[in-house]
Amino acid sequence: MNTADPGPGAAGSRPAEYRAARLQERLAAGPYAELALRIEFRGDAVLVRAVAGSPACRSYLLDAVAEEFTGLRVHTDIALADTGVPDHPEAVQ
């Protein structure tokens, strides 16, 4: 990144990198203690991935992401944790 291109979200606000760090701190301190959110910058878009423990947690994360990255192009992939029984064991050698 050079000085002519301040990066996504820099216009009139904090650079996106700092916004990402602030989001992660906010989520860690929040009701779901979420520490495993993956945030990546691809060109002018932000990619956010996580696995949420419940539908309520998922919508909380989506809201927080949308709020923190207002004005940026955001792609999210926040899956719900699957709590089914595995259909077969692994034979560990």
Add this chain to the structure above:
Amino acid sequence: MTGGAAADRAVADRGVSGRTARIAAIGDIHLAPDAAGRYRPAFQRLGGVADLLLLAGDLTRHGTVAEARTVAAEVAGLDVPVIAVLGNHDHHDGCPDQVADVLREEGAVTVLEGSSAVVPVGGMQVGVAGTKGFGGGFAGRCGSEFGEDEMKAFVRYSRSLADGLRTALAELAGCDLRIALTHFSPVPDTLAGEPLEIYPFLGSYLLAEAVDEGRADLAVHGHAHAGTEHGLTAGGVPVRNVAQPVVRHAFALYELHPAEAAGC
């Protein structure tokens, strides 16, 4: 233990065919009262598919007593013994001992920290040694006991927990099968998928050293939500990351076979 007695116990023990131990394991379920019951339907089916359930830490979100109660209710009265270590989240509220007590008293969970437990399975003795473990990094790329007091304390803490695992595994020397249960990872293999920059916060090679010295048959850990399931220590011990987002089920299932006849 004689062969005859072992055979009799194999018949007497529930749900076991031959000399196989069926281990269910899950970490990072991060429960709180609003998620109560999410794992219960799957856990209630454990009796049919496993001989014991291992919980690899981060059972709660913030380590509060209320969250520990949710976890205890989730595993209380299951058909299989439940053995756990705590994770960093279970320490967050500053009362890990209370969290462990609630799990023991209300959930009948055996909570390990530098200690071990032995479960009879099909005439075998299956030993589990556990510690939360801590970070510090992996051989050649790790922190050392040097410089500021804070850095020394960080590395010393990690070393003392790994020493606890070593001592606990030594207690299991005579068991047919030995499992090392931690929250932090003993190897970098199972962290693949996590950013390289945070590896030192995800595990420590000191744990792997203890696993190898204690001749464990399997090492199970959690903590690395974006990691991968399979790894191996330098000594050849299989490692499994059972963090819930990695396992993508209520638990992972592993079948273990003892290499040769032994007894505790």
